[in-house]
Amino acid sequence: MITILLSAIPIVNIVMLFVWAFGSSTNPSKANWAKATLIWMVIGIALAIIFVVVIGTAIFSGMESSSFE
Incomplete structure (x- = not known):
């Protein structure tokens, strides 16, 4: 349960995923x-x-090909 909670926090999730994946x-x-x-x-x-x-x-x-004249 704590794993999913930690992976929901921005920045912390990336750090913890690397720690868990390669620890x-x-x-x-x-x-x-x-x-x-x-x-x-x-x-x-x-x-x-x-x-x-x-x-x-x-x-x-689309903006380049349209003319507003």
């Missing part, structure tokens, strides 16, 4: 969960960046 004294089950969570975080950040780039490109190209 030598961590339960293997918790270490695997932390590694999987870190992987999902990276996937989410990558998808968010791709989404922002695609939407931003669409908006800027």
Whole structure:
């Protein structure tokens, strides 16, 4: 229960996930969960960046091709 509570706090969650994922004294089950969570975080950040780039490109190209005369 404390694991999920700590992973809900911003900044602390990233630090604790790295400690749990790569710490030598961590339960293997918790270490695997932390590694999987870190992987999902990276996937989410990558998808968010791709989404922002695609939407931003669409908006800027739409603004460039339209004329307000």
